[in-house]
Amino acid sequence: MRAVVALMWLLHWLPLPVLGRLGKLVGTLLFALLRARRRIALINLRLCMPELSEAQRVALARGHFQAYSRSIFERAILWWAPPSRLRRLIKVSPAVPLAQMAAGPVVLLCPHFVCLDVAGVAVAMEASASSMYVAQKNRVFDDVLRRGRSRFKPVRLFSRKDGIKPIMRALREGLPYFMLPDMDFGDKDAPFVPFFGVPAATLTATARIAAATGASVIPVVATFLPGYQGWHVQFYPAWDDYPGDDMLAATARMNDFIEQRVREAPAEYFWTHKRFKTRPPGEASPYA
Secondary structure, three states, X not given: OHHHHHHHHHHOOOOHHHHHHHHHHHHXXXXXXXHHHHHHHHHHHHHHOOOOOHHHHHHHHHHHHHHHHHHHHHHHHHHHOOHHHHHHHEEEEOOOOHHHXXXXXXXXXXXXXXXXXXXXXXXXXOOOEEEEOOOOOOHHHHHHHHHHHOOOOOXXXXXXXHOOHHHHHHHHOOOOEEEOOOOOOOOOXXXXXXXXXXXXXXXXXXXXXXXXXXXXXXXXXXXXXXXXXXXXXXXXXXXXXXXXXXXXXXXXXXXXXXXXXXXXXXXXXXXXXXXXXXXXOOOOOOOO
């Protein structure tokens, strides 16, 4: 792992177009080699995009592997490049919402697009924040990942086992919470809410945190700029009247928003996750 980290450090000196194309090439190879992950991606795409032909879904899955691999290679720049280079490569629209973050509690809702770390860097260069963190099995990689995500401003990282209380405490202390809400963590506090028309176990934590703290929910999505020019980080307006009185309706609203963004850049969404592994009683897993 130390050799891999050293290689990544060397890669960050490469021009982004070279690094991006190298990542895309490796992604093409991984699509051919990683049969299990390819199968998961294709199952997800059949469920979510039945209107596409099988050939179109295969092409989309290949594009996802290329995008994901590219994002891993380009992470070298996020972890080691100077802020001056990052500011040239990261285009933020309209801007990091610093005034809203200073005015009151803010949840930055960031769906699982492959460039989500870019959104984190865009915020971290301007302000401290908090987020959920899954410790990596390899100690060396875990240290590098933590340093890479906290090298600009102090970052407070929570484990899932810590529960929701430290998140709400950080929000009340003025730290925005960087939330990744769209993975399947089982059925605890996760009712089945449509995602691309398919019932998906979806955490209600976004709505519950917003209701408990009065936090504004500001979505942020990071995607590739065309032509290997860098990345685009889009901040959306804070959701009005969120969450309201109905946590289920608020969670459905969140899923609908994420679905709309996925349709805008479908290859960049995280299709190799088993998003539908938790099923309603009596319904078989599509991955079985």
